[in-house]
Amino acid sequence: MEIQKNLIQLGQSFKTKEEAITFCGEQLVSGGYVTPDYVPAMLERNSELSVYMGNFIAIPHGTDAAKKEVLKTGITIVQVPRGVNFGDEEAPKIATVLFGIAGVGSEHLDLIQKISIFCADVDNVVKLADATTADEIADLLNSVEV
Template identity: 40%
Template structure:
């Protein structure tokens, strides 16, 4: 399991469109040392193939299969967008950028899906006022 660190979380962000949102997630992944710059373009390319919107106001932008060479270490970043941003007409309030070495991206996706499949969890993350609150939700303090 990948641990979510305080530095991986951004609260109350605003984006004009999904490209800006994907670039924001990519920039945070890069800032945290998980990826190189080239991965961000692959995240945009991946979303153009199939939307990274997964439902429940959540999008999980990540790179294409051939982008793995641009990943330094597996990581996850989370951006809270309380006012929402449109992903192809779907309102997204939680952007979770991921970069997974080897098949770790599948593990990351499954962990995220478990948390975000419950709308109550997503609403708690969107309403969170601190990074710590979000970290607790991802570390198992989820809706019973």
């Protein structure tokens, strides 16, 4: 999957996970990957099962019922230097890199798998979190065919 540099957002800050998920969804909408109805399905998906994956990453995506809202497969990468909590006060789950995804058919599973493999190495997550340009992030991810 080709990483679109216009869908890479650096240095973002969010007060809540809902705000972060909505931002990811809006990026996918503006890129022409999903309809606006996909965004609430991303929030619903997280309420059903957290999109936090560990190693400081979250992968917001919609519910199965929202598949009809996906126009084409896409991914947005959002860097959150101060992190956003996908857990709660007692058990924080801080994400510093968000991968908002939408996949046609089962392509979202392929995206999740590739992102998870890349981010299983926390050094890769640190590189993404420390990147200062969209080119750096795109080069890192394109080098592993995410």
